[in-house]
Amino acid sequence: MTTVNTGSTSTVSSGGLPSRRNTELALLVFAVLVPVFAYVNVGLAKDGSVPAGMIGYGLGLGLLAGVAHLVVRRFAPYADPLMLPIATLLNGLGLVLIWRLDQEPGLKPQNAAPGQLMWSALGVALFLAVLVFLKDHRILQRYTYISMVAALVLLAIPMFFPPVNGARIWITIPGVGSLQPGEFAKIIITVFFAGYLMVKRDALALASRRFMGVYLPRGRDLGPILVIWAISLMILVFETDLGTSLLFFGMFVVMLYVATERTSWIIFGLLLSTAGAVFVASFNTHVGDRVNNWLNPLALQNGGVTETAQAMYAFGSGGLFGSGLGQGYSRLIGGIATKSDYILATVGEELGLTGLMAILLLYGLLIERGIRTALAARDPFGKLLAVGLSGAFAIQVFVVAGGVTGLIPLTGMTMPFLAQGGSSVIANWALIAILLRVSDTARRPAPAPAPNPDAEMTQVVRS
Numbered sequence: 001m002t003t004v005n006t007g008s009t010s011t012v013s014s015g016g017l018p019s020r021r022n023t024e025l026a027l028l029v030f031a032v033l034v035p036v037f038a039y040v041n042v043g044l045a046k047d048g049s050v051p052a053g054m055i056g057y058g059l060g061l062g063l064l065a066g067v068a069h070l071v072v073r074r075f076a077p078y079a080d081p082l083m084l085p086i087a088t089l090l091n092g093l094g095l096v097l098i099w100r101l102d103q104e105p106g107l108k109p110q111n112a113a114p115g116q117l118m119w120s121a122l123g124v125a126l127f128l129a130v131l132v133f134l135k136d137h138r139i140l141q142r143y144t145y146i147s148m149v150a151a152l153v154l155l156a157i158p159m160f161f162p163p164v165n166g167a168r169i170w171i172t173i174p175g176v177g178s179l180q181p182g183e184f185a186k187i188i189i190t191v192f193f194a195g196y197l198m199v200k201r202d203a204l205a206l207a208s209r210r211f212m213g214v215y216l217p218r219g220r221d222l223g224p225i226l227v228i229w230a231i232s233l234m235i236l237v238f239e240t241d242l243g244t245s246l247l248f249f250g251m252f253v254v255m256l257y258v259a260t261e262r263t264s265w266i267i268f269g270l271l272l273s274t275a276g277a278v279f280v281a282s283f284n285t286h287v288g289d290r291v292n293n294w295l296n297p298l299a300l301q302n303g304g305v306t307e308t309a310q311a312m313y314a315f316g317s318g319g320l321f322g323s324g325l326g327q328g329y330s331r332l333i334g335g336i337a338t339k340s341d342y343i344l345a346t347v348g349e350e351l352g353l354t355g356l357m358a359i360l361l362l363y364g365l366l367i368e369r370g371i372r373t374a375l376a377a378r379d380p381f382g383k384l385l386a387v388g389l390s391g392a393f394a395i396q397v398f399v400v401a402g403g404v405t406g407l408i409p410l411t412g413m414t415m416p417f418l419a420q421g422g423s424s425v426i427a428n429w430a431l432i433a434i435l436l437r438v439s440d441t442a443r444r445p446a447p448a449p450a451p452n453p454d455a456e457m458t459q460v461v462r463s
Helices: 021-047 054-075 083-102 112-133 137-160 181-204 219-239 242-260 263-281 285-295 307-318 343-376 380-405 422-443 453-457
Strands: 002-004 171-173 177-179 207-211 214-217 460-462
Touching: 021 054, 021 083, 054 083, 054 112, 083 112, 083 343, 083 422, 112 422, 137 181, 137 219, 137 380, 137 422, 181 242, 181 380, 181 422, 219 242, 219 263, 242 263, 242 380, 285 307, 307 343, 307 380, 343 380, 343 422, 380 422
Parallel strands: none
Antiparallel strands: 171 177, 207 214
């Protein structure tokens, strides 16, 4: 008597990393409760009572987080468990800070928090759409050069609209409002960089000679970085947008270094970016004013000091633990910048150095998870894409935080998730979704070899 072994023919291994979805759910509960308690804290500080909108705010933020978690659990079960909770926490705290600034008279626009909540909901909707319809991140590689054209179009469109606060980075759509195309261009251009560098990295890694311990690239290979440098310089000249220019060029240099492992590309990138910024600042008044305000923050302007100096006063008055949410004087900074560029000044004043470092650590942890995703990715395109997106996020955080704290000149960019800005919050939710898709592919258990039917037939069990 013989029997045939009819073992499982599943092609998916039962081993591998756990999905960690329950961990994500627990962290999401924490990420929703912290902003709700912060919301209550502001209400008690301003009016001595619990805000009437506490339940609605808590339910709204919880609903967004819950739906996002369910979609991740269904369509990206092996994705990183920390990215979604961190993004939710930062977005929720940003809504609280904007609502807190809405309570101050004279800070425009008034009632910005409801609009920011709407933009956040649209950002989460785009996050869900990316996870549902982008089944594999490698599909994006097919659109390498289409992405380049689309990104350049998005970067060029603001030149045909009037400047806002001295920079041409906005477009106005009737019935929708103002949008900043550069926020979306940073994601699209990353797709082009990843596809291009994956193909050209071997040629770009070749060195012609060594100078002072550094391997210099061949002259013919300097073309790509010179073209990108020229494009970023034109953005700076025609749109007077220092932030997007630094982000655009810095992201390419980081990805170029990761693809080729040549330190010389970093050196050339720093030299070119410094030379370009100095050249433009020498004749462009808007960029020159930003540099002057950075160098001389206490210089009197129209009877008062610069906004950079006012932010420094805010940081100084906050001390180690801050004055408490709702008990600062952010209204003294004035203008819309309080809710966008200088929202970190409110964090430093009301939460102190401790709160500011906690916010920066959240950003650092989110960037670290993106880099870890790049290290775990199994395909070169996924590695470069994850590095590019994480690098773009890191550069934006550094540029904004550095500008507000006086480390570098202010650039006018918005702090991701935290500051007011519809384009920014929507684009950054899409960025997190792509990173989660790459992470899901990287952490998913590798398929096991399909069993050989002929081998199974030879396994005979004798009774």
